[in-house]
Amino acid sequence: MAGSDAFGSALVSQAQAGDERARATLLERLEPVLRAFFIKRIGVRPDVDDLIQNTLVRVHNGLVDLKDPERLKAFAMKAALFELQDLYRGRYSAKERLYDPFGPPESASPEETGGVRVDVERALSALSPRARRIIELREYGYRYEEIAQMIGSTEAAIKMQVKRAFAKMRNALVSLVAGGLTALLLLGGG
Amino acid sequence: MSEAFDPTFFDDAPTPEARRAFRAALEADPALAEAYARWRRVRAAVRRSLDERVPDRHALVCYALDAQGRADLLTAAEREALDAARPALERAFAAHPALRDVVRRIQAEADDFEAVWAAEAAATTPRAHADRPSRRRPRSPAQRWGGRIAATVSLVLFAAVVTVLLQRERGMVTLRTAEGEVRLVEMADGSTARLMGGSALTYAAPTKGKGFTRRARLTGRAFFDIAPDRRPFTIETPTALTTVLGTTFGVRADDAETEVVLVTGRVSLASRQARERVVVLEPGQRSRVAADALPTPPVPVDLAEALDWTGLFIFRAAPLSDAVARLSAHFHVPVRLAPELAADSISGTFGQDQPLEEILRTLAATLTAEVRPAEGGGFVLAPSR
Numbered sequence: 028m029a030g031s032d033a034f035g036s037a038l039v040s041q042a043q044a045g046d047e048r049a050r051a052t053l054l055e056r057l058e059p060v061l062r063a064f065f066i067k068r069i070g071v072r073p074d075v076d077d078l079i080q081n082t083l084v085r086v087h088n089g090l091v092d093l094k095d096p097e098r099l100k101a102f103a104m105k106a107a108l109f110e111l112q113d114l115y116r117g118r119y120s121a122k123e124r125l126y127d128p129f130g131p132p133e134s135a136s137p138e139e140t141g142g143v144r145v146d147v148e149r150a151l152s153a154l155s156p157r158a159r160r161i162i163e164l165r166e167y168g169y170r171y172e173e174i175a176q177m178i179g180s181t182e183a184a185i186k187m188q189v190k191r192a193f194a195k196m197r198n199a200l201v202s203l204v205a206g207g208l209t210a211l212l213l214l215g216g217g
Numbered sequence: 218m219s220e221a222f223d224p225t226f227f228d229d230a231p232t233p234e235a236r237r238a239f240r241a242a243l244e245a246d247p248a249l250a251e252a253y254a255r256w257r258r259v260r261a262a263v264r265r266s267l268d269e270r271v272p273d274r275h276a277l278v279c280y281a282l283d284a285q286g287r288a289d290l291l292t293a294a295e296r297e298a299l300d301a302a303r304p305a306l307e308r309a310f311a312a313h314p315a316l317r318d319v320v321r322r323i324q325a326e327a328d329d330f331e332a333v334w335a336a337e338a339a340a341t342t343p344r345a346h347a348d349r350p351s352r353r354r355p356r357s358p359a360q361r362w363g364g365r366i367a368a369t370v371s372l373v374l375f376a377a378v379v380t381v382l383l384q385r386e387r388g389m390v391t392l393r394t395a396e397g398e399v400r401l402v403e404m405a406d407g408s409t410a411r412l413m414g415g416s417a418l419t420y421a422a423p424t425k426g427k428g429f430t431r432r433a434r435l436t437g438r439a440f441f442d443i444a445p446d447r448r449p450f451t452i453e454t455p456t457a458l459t460t461v462l463g464t465t466f467g468v469r470a471d472d473a474e475t476e477v478v479l480v481t482g483r484v485s486l487a488s489r490q491a492r493e494r495v496v497v498l499e500p501g502q503r504s505r506v507a508a509d510a511l512p513t514p515p516v517p518v519d520l521a522e523a524l525d526w527t528g529l530f531i532f533r534a535a536p537l538s539d540a541v542a543r544l545s546a547h548f549h550v551p552v553r554l555a556p557e558l559a560a561d562s563i564s565g566t567f568g569q570d571q572p573l574e575e576i577l578r579t580l581a582a583t584l585t586a587e588v589r590p591a592e593g594g595g596f597v598l599a600p601s602r
Contacts, residue, residue, distance in 0.1 A: 059337055060333060060334055060337040063333045063336075063337045064329060064330050064333040064334075064337075067329050067333060068326055068329060073445075077482070077483045080449055080460065080485065081483070081485055081495075081497055084460065084485045084487070084495050085495060088487065088494070088495055094292075098290075100334055101289075101290040103334075104290065104327060104330045104331075104334070105278065105279075105282075105290065105295075107326075107330060108278045108282075108323060108326055108327065108330070109274075109275050109278060111326060112274035112275065112277065112278060112323075113274070113497060115274075116268075116274060117499040150259040150262070151259075151263070156314070159314070159315070160314060160315040160318065161315075162260065162263060163263060163267070163313050163314070163315035163316070164315045164318060164319070165260075166260055166263040166264040166267060167264075167267055167315065167316075167319060173322075177318050177321070177322055178318065193252075193253075193256055196252075196255075196256060196259065197252040197256070
């Protein structure tokens with residue numbers, strides 16, 4: 028493997044043994060690999076520097092526990108994949124508050140919805156499987172362009188689908204009201 | 218349905234104009250506003266359900282690798298944790314089918330990592346070897362480590378920082394504040410620290426033609442605004458290392474505990490003793506590191522309250538009503554908010570020694586609003602006429 032030259036087990040072992048120069052060399056060589064990887068996954072964005080930094084921190088901190096120096100690649104890969112997951116999870120929490128015209132998002136906790144818990148399954152069942160998939164991926168933390176890649180579509184088509192999902196859920200709500208069903212509460216919580 | 222908001226409403230980052238248009242559409246159509254509010258609740262509930270069903274996304278990564286035939290990449294502990302998590306993950310897949318897409322994406326990410334590793338490692342190796350001898354600076358006896366400094370260097374986080382640390386203590390300056398004194402420290406890279414009373418900050422003095430050492434040592438309390446840079450900035454405290462790129466955050470530290478509250482950006486926090494565990498803070502979160510303990514899991518906090526000791530009002534995407542209530546209580550002056558602005562959020566940092574009216578006028582400017590004297594005293598914040 029190509030990586031065995033740059034990240035040979037001798038270098039890893041030296042770094043694990045406390046050789047600061049070896050450790051510095053190791054992290055220095057990892058940096059461009061991580062940069063190329065993260066840019067490939069999320070594009071050239073400010074988040075890339077954070078992802079690299081945090082992944083290097085993970086590698087640095089976990090190096091001492093790495094039992095087999097040959098497994099550095101696996102270790103670095105998992106660290107990078109973990110970081111991406113953390114990025115997705117944290118992505119909308121702050122931004123949405125800034126972008127949302129209605130201010131901070133609802134927490135949907137029973138306490139804050141007047142004691143009525145939103146019935147997710149019921150609300151989502153009003154949607155087509157594809158629309159449901161999009162909404163779930165969106166709430167998982169993916170951008171629309173990423174969702175488009177994931178389900179083989181275009182960003183514009185995804186947004187259109189979300190627009191239709193909104194209209195469908197809205198109409199479903201109206202029909203429930205017309206029918207006098209208390210299920211309205213399950214959809215809207217209030 | 219109104220067409221005014223449709224295309225931009227679902228953008229990842231709508232423009233201010235799009236937001237205004239959407240808000241106007243909602244105000245003009247109460248039924249639409251109601252439907253939108255419910256839509257948001259459903260979305261928030263989906264998010265909460267995902268968080269509850271997949272509390273540890275790292276387990277999902279392990280699941281994806283295992284399902285891809287890459288179980289050999291997992292450690293024994295990870296395999297054990299995955300086996301324990303598997304039933305819950307299967308239930309999560311049933312409840313949220315899109316999690317299968319997430320698994321496929323993780324697997325694609327793993328494929329990409331393999332490809333990039335092979336290509337980049339091969340491309341960079343010869344150059345790295347060739348460059349190394351000429352790039353390293355000779356170490357003078359004065360730069361060698363001894364005693365306490367050697368203990369610190371073992372905790373260094375990054376390669377770039379390792380080199381920089383060799384010059385530590387030379388060219389460093391220490392600023393101490395008296396009780397009740399507040400000093401604004403400007404560092405050579407543009408970063409600032411608002412150093413509170415009874416604190417000490419050691420940082421690199423400006424040097425001619427040399428890179429600024431992105432490192433500081435704090436005892437006491439300071440609010441940092443770190444200038445963005447590729448090189449990480451590390452704050453050492455008696456119990457922790459806080460590493461950032463460009464961000465704003467507050468640190469309170471004594472020999473027993475370090476508390477970090479993050480306002481913007483991202484921060485990595487590690488105990489000085491237990492290097493294997495790093496906690497990453499998101500904006501609006503707090504973590505603490507006690508001596509000989511791991512960082513506590515980040516918890517969300519009210520920034521204005523948690524950072525009140527900074528002598529600043531710090532609002533980040535804060536409901537305008539909360540911000541106004543806080544200002545009103547602090548200055549003991551009634552401030553009324555027009556109903557049209559009740560749903561707005563604001564971000565901003567103000568000194569607590571600034572006049573109230575000045576702060577309100579700044580807020581108003583960002584909201585296309587104005588400040589008017591209220592009958593009977595105080596102020597009214599209302600949309601511009």
